[in-house]
Each structure stands twice: as C-alpha cells, then as structure tokens.
Amino acid sequence: MTRQRSTRGSRGAGLAQTRALAEHSAALVPQLRAEIGVPARPNGRPALVMLMGFPGVGKTHCARLLAARLGAAHVATDHLRSRLFIAASYADEENHAVFALAEALVDELLAEGHVVVLDATNLVARYRAPMERVASRRGVRVLHVLVVADDADARARLAARSVARSDSDHSDADVAVYDRMRRRGFEAPASFVELRNGPDLAAEIERVAASLP
Numbered sequence: 429m430t431r432q433r434s435t436r437g438s439r440g441a442g443l444a445q446t447r448a449l450a451e452h453s454a455a456l457v458p459q460l461r462a463e464i465g466v467p468a469r470p471n472g473r474p475a476l477v478m479l480m481g482f483p484g485v486g487k488t489h490c491a492r493l494l495a496a497r498l499g500a501a502h503v504a505t506d507h508l509r510s511r512l513f514i515a516a517s518y519a520d521e522e523n524h525a526v527f528a529l530a531e532a533l534v535d536e537l538l539a540e541g542h543v544v545v546l547d548a549t550n551l552v553a554r555y556r557a558p559m560e561r562v563a564s565r566r567g568v569r570v571l572h573v574l575v576v577a578d579d580a581d582a583r584a585r586l587a588a589r590s591v592a593r594s595d596s597d598h599s600d601a602d603v604a605v606y607d608r609m610r611r612r613g614f615e616a617p618a619s620f621v622e623l624r625n626g627p628d629l630a631a632e633i634e635r636v637a638a639s640l641p
Contacts (some may be wrong), residue, residue, distance in 0.1 A: 457532050460511065464502060464533075470541035471499030475640055476534065476563040477543065480550040481575035482609050483601030484582035486625040490575050491547040493629070497637045500543035505530050506599045507547075527555075531562055538566040543640070553615040571640050572620035581626070582606060 477494065481487045488504055495502035509526045530546075537544050550556050556572075563570045586603045621639055623632050 456512075456529060457536060460508060460529065460533055461536070463511065464504075464507070466501045466537065467499050467542065470543070472543060473641070474538050474541045474566065474568045475543050476538065476559065476568060476570045477545045477573060477640065478550055478556060478559060478570055479545065479547050479573050479575055480556075480614070480620070482551070482582065482614075483549070483599060483606045484586040484603075485575045485577040486582075486585065487549075487575045488547055488599070490623055490625055490629070490633070491545050493633050494573075494623075494636060495545040497633055498543050498545070498640065500545045501537050502545045502547060503530055503534055503537070504547035508533075527558065531558055534559060535562045535566070538563065538568050549609070551609065551612070551614045553617070556617065569640075572617045573636055574614070574616075574620050574622045575625055576622055577625040 477498070477500065479487050479491055479494075488506070491502050491504065494500070505526055508530055509522075512526060512529070513522060530548075534544050534546060546559060548555075560570055583603055583606070586601065586606055589599070590602055621636055623636050625632075
C-alpha cells in the first residue's frame with residue numbers, strides 16, 4: 429500500500445509540474461532561449477534542420493558542429509528536459525510539456541529568420557509532424573538529417589555514459605533503450621540526407637551544410 433501511494437504521489441506531482449510548465453510557457457521560452465545561446469543575427473535564410481537517429485550515434489555532437497557551421501540555433505530536447513525536470517520520467521505528460529516548449533522556441537526562432545538545428549531522436553513520423561507543421565506555417569524549408577554511426581561505436585558511447593557522464597550529456601538513454609529503438613526501426617521521411625559520425629565527420633558536416641541553400 430505504501431508503494432502504491434508513493435507511486436500515485438509521484439505521478440500527481442509530475443502532472444502538477446507539467447500543468448505549471450504549460451501555464452508559464454510564455455515566460456519559460458525566453459529563459460530557455462537565453463540558455464541555448466542564439467546567434468545575435470540570423471545567418472542566411474531560415475530553415476529547420478531536423479536531426480534523426482538512434483541513441484549513441486552522436487546526434488548532439490553532430491548538432492553542435494552543424495549549428496556552428498551554419499550559424500544556427502541548436503535546440504536539443506534532452507537539454508530542455510534536463511532543465512525542466514529534476515528527475516525525468518519520460519511519461520506522456522512530461523513529453524508533451526517538453527516538446528510543446530521546444531515547438532514554441534523553434535517557432536519563435538524561425539519567425540526571426542534563424543536557421544534552427546533540432547536535436548532529438550525523431551525516428552517516428554508522428555513525432556516529427558508537429559515541428560514540420562511549425563516550419564510549414566513559417567514557410568521555411570525542412571532538411572531531415574539522419575545521423576548514423578557504426579553499431580560498435582554507438583554501444584561504446586552508451587557504455588561509457590553509464591560509467592561517467594559529461595556535463596554536456598543530457599540523455600538518459602542506455603544500451604537497452606538503443607536496442608529497443610532499433611527493433612522498432614526508423615520511419616523515413618520522403619527525403620533525407622545521411623550524416624555518418626566517424627573519422628570523416630568534418631567532411632560530412634561540410635557536405636550536409638552544403639545541401640542547405
């Protein structure tokens with residue numbers, strides 16, 4: 429009985445927090461914007477660069493390099509989640525709160541003319557759809573980028589995370605999550621470019637950046 433009450437109490441606290449976030453989203457967007465570091469001025473035509481990929485492939489590292497190359501804003505859902513929730517549960521309500529704020533932030537940046545690099549797994553079409561609709565409303569191009577890496581490298585990164593996590597690593601995914609997501613597979617968009625995280629990463633970043641006019 430004690431455990432059941434504790435679980436219900438935790439769920440209730442989580443729901444209360446997500447409701448509070450929804451009520452204060454207008455104030456949270458400027459705060460989160462300041463934390464991610466937005467370029468002082470837009471660089472080029474606005475666009476949404478939507479990264480996709482399994483855990484452990486190095487999406488966030490690639491996103492940072494790509495954002496620096498493009499002069500873009502880097503919006504990472506794992507980072508937003510870590511700032512909004514002390515102990516992430518990945519419950520539906522929590523996911524909704526995280527992505528609703530991410531959408532509001534991306535919408536504001538696109539409206540100002542920025543290129544935005546969106547850093548999330550984005551492997552399922554229905555999860556990509558809300559951000560794609562944001563870009564459509566703003567009349568900006570969406571470039572889908574699938575980040576891939578050798579299976580051994582991805583597993584090594586995830587194993588290293590379980591031993592020691594860097595301050596810039598906000599993901600909770602482990603090898604079990606990686607295997608589960610690989611079994612579910614990837615729902616590919618109509619078109620996308622592939623970015624391989626490996627020895628030739630610098631050249632890969634250049635190639636992908638060149639595909640965005």
